[in-house]
Amino acid sequence: MLEILHTTYIRTFSAFPQVTQPHPLLQVKLFKDRDEFRRCNRGVGWAEAFYRTPVCHAYYSAREMNPYQWMLHEAVHQLNTEVAQLKLPQWADEGLAEYFSTSQIRNGELRLGEIDRNTYPIWWLDDMALSGDLAKDIAAHKIIPLRTIVTGRGGPNMNEEFNLYYIHWWSLVHFLFQFDGGKYRESFFCLLRDGVTETSFERQIGSLDRIQREWCEHLQTVRKRLNALPPRPAKPRKLTWNETRELEGMEAQILAAEGEVARIEGLFASPEFHRTHAAQTNQLITELAEAKQKLAQL
Numbered sequence: 001m002l003e004i005l006h007t008t009y010i011r012t013f014s015a016f017p018q019v020t021q022p023h024p025l026l027q028v029k030l031f032k033d034r035d036e037f038r039r040c041n042r043g044v045g046w047a048e049a050f051y052r053t054p055v056c057h058a059y060y061s062a063r064e065m066n067p068y069q070w071m072l073h074e075a076v077h078q079l080n081t082e083v084a085q086l087k088l089p090q091w092a093d094e095g096l097a098e099y100f101s102t103s104q105i106r107n108g109e110l111r112l113g114e115i116d117r118n119t120y121p122i123w124w125l126d127d128m129a130l131s132g133d134l135a136k137d138i139a140a141h142k143i144i145p146l147r148t149i150v151t152g153r154g155g156p157n158m159n160e161e162f163n164l165y166y167i168h169w170w171s172l173v174h175f176l177f178q179f180d181g182g183k184y185r186e187s188f189f190c191l192l193r194d195g196v197t198e199t200s201f202e203r204q205i206g207s208l209d210r211i212q213r214e215w216c217e218h219l220q221t222v223r224k225r226l227n228a229l230p231p232r233p234a235k236p237r238k239l240t241w242n243e244t245r246e247l248e249g250m251e252a253q254i255l256a257a258e259g260e261v262a263r264i265e266g267l268f269a270s271p272e273f274h275r276t277h278a279a280q281t282n283q284l285i286t287e288l289a290e291a292k293q294k295l296a297q298l
């Protein structure tokens, strides 16, 4: 899959001389599954994969309809840095990663821009409840103004609204590649090459006011198209920050309950048991049963 991404990426950015030149091998640390990934990378919070120069850390997500999405996302960050050598603001780096990782994989091909509904953040699009009136949606904080996205200044708190930010970053890049038969694609490449700033954005692509209108129109069109498709089966989705904290709290409780069961079973198994704990036998049997019951409930 990563080879397919690599080929697609090189083809997409073939106008960049550094992309078509040979580059050092890219490193990936691949974990067997989510459990192994999380056990070996305790400090990663809610991340499902991560890129830390020069290694992409990822796992195969067998429980998801699209098992590659997290891996591809991080690998695009790696390609942006190590192959295209781009210096990007967050919206463009994340947006490119999302643009590739939300594309459909069919017959061994990554079909750029053809959206896979079973990927993050696409599964959040349904929750946007847009009125279609741009000024109203901005006032209601359902749409983040383009200027805020491009400059990275102002806007809602990123920790509280990260799904909303990811939707904006993804849709802006999808728009720049796909809108109106791809009319901004070449200018977007120039923008990436020039350095992405507010000024270069307006010079290469167009005035922020006009582009904001077209981009939101594009987002609405895409949402309508996706909504018109038959309903998809319930999917695992990326958890919110609070849900993850809750889950991690539960993991801690499970570990504690497992520890308690192991501690009591250890006492029973000890050759010294009769000498040290005989008097507490009944109490320990009860405690063990309680600990096992608690574990079963978690």
Ligand SMILES: [Zn+2]
Pocket (backbone or CB within 6 Å): 073, 074, 077, 093, 094, 097
């Ligand atoms: Zn990312």
